[in-house]
Amino acid sequence: MTAVERRELPAQQASLVDLLDRLLGVGVVLSGDVTISLAGVDLVTVKLRALITSVREPE
Amino acid sequence: MSEASLTYVYGLTRAAAPLPEEPGVDDRPLRMLRLGALGAVVSDVPAAEFAEDALRGHFEDLGWLERVARRHDAVVQACHRAGVAMPLRLATIYVDDVSAEQRLAEIAADVERTLDRLDGCDEWGVKFFDSPASQSPSAPPEPTPSTSGADYLRRRQAEMMRSGEAAASAAVRADSVYRALAKHAVADTRHRPQDPKLAGRREPMLLNAAFLVRRADTHTFRAAAAELAGHHLEEAIVLTGPWAPYSFAGTTG
Numbered sequence: 001m002t003a004v005e006r007r008e009l010p011a012q013q014a015s016l017v018d019l020l021d022r023l024l025g026v027g028v029v030l031s032g033d034v035t036i037s038l039a040g041v042d043l044v045t046v047k048l049r050a051l052i053t054s055v056r057e058p059e
Numbered sequence: 060m061s062e063a064s065l066t067y068v069y070g071l072t073r074a075a076a077p078l079p080e081e082p083g084v085d086d087r088p089l090r091m092l093r094l095g096a097l098g099a100v101v102s103d104v105p106a107a108e109f110a111e112d113a114l115r116g117h118f119e120d121l122g123w124l125e126r127v128a129r130r131h132d133a134v135v136q137a138c139h140r141a142g143v144a145m146p147l148r149l150a151t152i153y154v155d156d157v158s159a160e161q162r163l164a165e166i167a168a169d170v171e172r173t174l175d176r177l178d179g180c181d182e183w184g185v186k187f188f189d190s191p192a193s194q195s196p197s198a199p200p201e202p203t204p205s206t207s208g209a210d211y212l213r214r215r216q217a218e219m220m221r222s223g224e225a226a227a228s229a230a231v232r233a234d235s236v237y238r239a240l241a242k243h244a245v246a247d248t249r250h251r252p253q254d255p256k257l258a259g260r261r262e263p264m265l266l267n268a269a270f271l272v273r274r275a276d277t278h279t280f281r282a283a284a285a286e287l288a289g290h291h292l293e294e295a296i297v298l299t300g301p302w303a304p305y306s307f308a309g310t311t312g
Contacts, residue, residue: 006278006282006285006286007282007285008278008281008282008284008285009281009282009284009285009288009296009298010298011183011281011298011299011300011301012297012298012299013299014184014299014300014302015258015259016125016128017253017257017258018184018299019128019129019132020124020128020149021250021251021253021267022146022182022250022269022302022305022306023128023131023132023146023148023149023305024148024149
């Protein structure tokens, strides 16, 4: 590599919240002929409630 | 009697892709459902645990949620590394393989376009946090006993003006970071900033973005992120990745 090679920002470990941002917030829902039809919005609300409750417990 | 099971779909890929050597949720073996040029990576899951009622309860259980989310991600990442994967949402579940295949047939054209768009790309996450100084009030809030109502109102207005300006400047800085990085990405999107309690930092998160970056452009993208971090020494820029392209898997996107 040449001397002008620029430094890269190191990547940090992804947290569970980062993962849930992606797994619950977006992506494709294969709706249609499905027995389990949880609306995306509901899941996010539930998820955040569970997480916030758990994070705030020590208070 | 065998227990009733449902079909859990992790992600969609090309039919020729190898099946990852990962266990599925609850250690169930992965299977590939093939439909023309497309493949769906699936495993059986027990109906008792994954039927709708049970699932609602489980989503309130952080331990369960983390276990399933981590396993889902491990499978999706393995598919992503092996070729191109279109990740699906957590707990995308069908009554059986036949109904999963039927649904896949309905959206096949969209899925093929999406796989073409995602091929050769990784997702990178960028979070931008305000400076710790933004959290310490600059003016002493103690009112003096001699303060008149008019003085108080004037001071209060000035305070609100300052905090309004600070919020506006934070939004401008977040936008500039977002736009600078988007130049090196083929697609970009913003997630909602995380609650400070969830993010584990006192400073507010100004930006929670995701970028779809060609693998050939990885170095350029990360170097641009490092350069921005150098320009924003007061604030913090946090990079995560490479992710499977979760934030860009929408068939309409």
